[in-house]
Amino acid sequence: MPKLKTNKGAQKRFKLTKTGKVKRQKEGARHILTKKTKKRKRSLRTATTVDKTIEKKIRSLMPYA
Numbered sequence: 001m002p003k004l005k006t007n008k009g010a011q012k013r014f015k016l017t018k019t020g021k022v023k024r025q026k027e028g029a030r031h032i033l034t035k036k037t038k039k040r041k042r043s044l045r046t047a048t049t050v051d052k053t054i055e056k057k058i059r060s061l062m063p064y065a
Helices: 008-013 038-045 052-061
Strands: 022-024
Touching: 008 052, 022 052
Parallel strands: none
Antiparallel strands: none
């Protein structure tokens, strides 16, 4: 049986938590930051979990994670 390939884009963007949830960074923190409030930028720094509706798809991209 051949090995499955990990999707490298997904590997760089997502990590698994100890409980098995998929963790991701929030979008929108790269550029055009001057018009965003301090509160909003601070909130963008924190990681969040992926919605359970697409969690299965992401897991299939990372078979050995």
